[in-house]
Amino acid sequence: MNIIVFDLEWNQSPIGQAGEHPRMPFEIIEIGAVKLDEHYHIIDEFRRLIRPKLYPTLHKYIRNILNYDEKELKKTGVDFKKACTDFLRWCETDESIEVHEGVTVKVPYSFCTWGPSDLSYLQTNMDFYHMEKLPFPLRFYDIQQIYADKYSKEKTICKLEKAVEHLKIEKSRPFHAAVNDAYYTAMVLQKGHFGNIEEKFTFDIYRHPKSQEDSITEFHNKVLDHISGEFDSRSDAMEDPDLLTVKCSRCGGKTSRKIDWFQNTSGVEYAVGRCFRHGNMLASMRFKPASDSSNRVFAIKKIVPISKTRYKEVKSKHDQIEAKQREKYMNYRKKKGLK
Incomplete structure (x- = not known):
């Protein structure tokens, strides 16, 4: 190299x-x-x-x-x-x-x-x-x-x-x-004693795929990288079943959902799936504007194995956000006089 x-x-x-x-x-x-x-x-x-x-x-x-x-x-x-x-x-x-x-x-x-x-x-x-x-x-x-x-x-x-x-x-x-x-x-x-770095690459995102057919998916170094084509909006992207799929980053197989997609305070989406062979997989997804003049976006999804400790941290964060959303919803209903 x-x-x-x-x-x-x-x-x-x-x-x-x-x-x-x-x-x-x-x-x-x-x-x-x-x-x-x-x-x-x-x-x-x-x-x-x-x-x-x-x-x-x-x-x-x-x-x-x-x-x-x-x-x-x-x-x-x-x-x-x-x-x-x-x-x-x-x-x-x-x-x-x-x-x-x-x-x-x-x-x-x-x-x-x-x-x-x-x-x-x-x-x-x-x-x-x-x-x-x-x-x-x-x-x-x-x-x-x-x-x-x-x-x-x-x-x-x-x-x-x-x-x-x-x-x-x-x-x-x-x-x-x-x-x-x-x-x-x-x-x-x-x-730094990093060993062979050949599989530790990342993708530059200055340019991105325009269509879903041209999207980039790569398995390397126990990581699954996916860069999508363009969507009309973030909400459209979050309804795409292929984009929301959490695969195992080691074997590429399907996982059973452990934690549904949720958004943290910095706008990053997270989900966790479990591969019966390789354990829990953490998926994170960021959205980038496709241009300065429209609402179109593309997604950068990364899936990596996670430890039990990290799983508990993500689960705790998910539950906190879910509780806050539930409280906000109940306060809204109370304010409107709804049961």
């Missing part, structure tokens, strides 16, 4: 939303990356500063954390299309593999990032300049989440610097420079 760990620095309107371009609220000003071998050792580095066009003045918060200013960007930066083209060419390798007798293809590369936002902002900037799109569906490795899954009981994500400190990685470079943050992300991957 050809691994590219990359990081971005970006700027935004220094006067807030009033000066924001609707198609590109965050303008990339630096691309930094490191290339790793199969043992996660760094074999090459990439860095480009980018001369901003939309927001030439740095936002005060961004200026305070960066190791350069507008003068350096103007002096040494290149335009985004050139920087991005150079980066994507650098990601490629001359290595080839034989996929069929006499047929070879270049070894593909996989992106690693600290969190999911870098890929989204990269594609936003690429679309703004009408560049060729990245492959779809796009798998990548979120090292921030992989680290949280291993080292946090609650699977809570943390800042890169905290992970570096926890793993006792030497702080030999300043943070908040893209190539340096890519370096530290690679060091977390190298020192």
Whole structure:
């Protein structure tokens, strides 16, 4: 696996939303990356500063954390299309593999990032300049989440610097420079004892399936990921029997429902089913707007095995929410004078 760990620095309107371009609220000003071998050792580095066009003045918060200013960007930066083209060419390798007798293809590369936002902002900037799109569906490795899954009981994500400190990685470079943050992300991957991460990928959701026929379903690392096509509304989606089905993330078989779908205070839907072979499965589902101009949505569903302790926590939360809804309903009836 050809691994590219990359990081971005970006700027935004220094006067807030009033000066924001609707198609590109965050303008990339630096691309930094490191290339790793199969043992996660760094074999090459990439860095480009980018001369901003939309927001030439740095936002005060961004200026305070960066190791350069507008003068350096103007002096040494290149335009985004050139920087991005150079980066994507650098990601490629001359290595080839034989996929069929006499047929070879270049070894593909996989992106690693600290969190999911870098890929989204990269594609936003690429679309703004009408560049060729990245492959779809796009798998990548979120090292921030992989680290949280291993080292946090609650699977809570943390800042890169905290992970570096926890793993006792030497702080030999300043943070908040893209190539340096890519370096530290690679060091977390190298020192974190995550084993083979090949099945620990996630899907980028900057682009999504348009129809249910094109929806994405993938079993990997004891996880079932499903990204649906578009629905007219959230309520329509919650009436779709296929979307509401909770399958076992290990064998793909049907489960018996233990906890019906319910929505927590942050808007995430949850349900629990039980596979007679592999135990309880927790399904979580988030909805994302399909566009800025309509009510259409698509769903991101994830199903994972859960422990008895976690099951009790989810059941308790379900019962609390159900009790509150029942109390609210009874108060309404009482107010209306109904029995």
